[in-house]
Amino acid sequence: LNMKGMSQALHFGQRVHDNGWGMFTTFLQYKLAEQGKKLIKIDKWFPSSKTCSCCGRVKESLSLSERTFRCECGFESDRDVNAAINIKHEGMKRLAIV
Structure with a gap:
C-alpha cells in the first residue's frame, strides 16, 4: 500500500501516518523469519x-x-x-x- 499517497490523495492526513505501517511490516517479516518463511x-x-x-x-x-x-x-x-x-x-x- 502507498501510505504516503493515501494520506495526500484521500485527505486522511496524520491518521494514515500514525498507523505504524512500517512497524507492522517489520514485525510481520520478523515473525515469518522465525517460522522459516519470507515476506x-x-x-x-x-x-x-x-x-x-x-x-x-x-x-x-x-x-x-x-x-x-x-x-x-x-x-x-x-x-x-x-x-x-x-x-x-x-x-x-x-x-x-x-
Missing part, C-alpha cells in the same frame, strides 16, 4: 487487476466501477479475486527467483 513484496504498479489470471493477457484499461473481470479468453471472475490470484502467482515467481 515477498510485490511492486505497487504490478497490474494485478488488469491481468487475466487464466491466460495472462493484460487489459489496456479497467475502470473502478467494473467489479467483474472479463477476458477475451472467456475467463470471468470477481475483480478482487482475479487480482488476488495474480498477486499470489507473482509472489510465487519471485520466491522461485530468490
Whole structure:
C-alpha cells in the first residue's frame, strides 16, 4: 500500500501516518523469519487487476466501477479475486527467483 499517497490523495492526513505501517511490516517479516518463511513484496504498479489470471493477457484499461473481470479468453471472475490470484502467482515467481 502507498501510505504516503493515501494520506495526500484521500485527505486522511496524520491518521494514515500514525498507523505504524512500517512497524507492522517489520514485525510481520520478523515473525515469518522465525517460522522459516519470507515476506515477498510485490511492486505497487504490478497490474494485478488488469491481468487475466487464466491466460495472462493484460487489459489496456479497467475502470473502478467494473467489479467483474472479463477476458477475451472467456475467463470471468470477481475483480478482487482475479487480482488476488495474480498477486499470489507473482509472489510465487519471485520466491522461485530468490
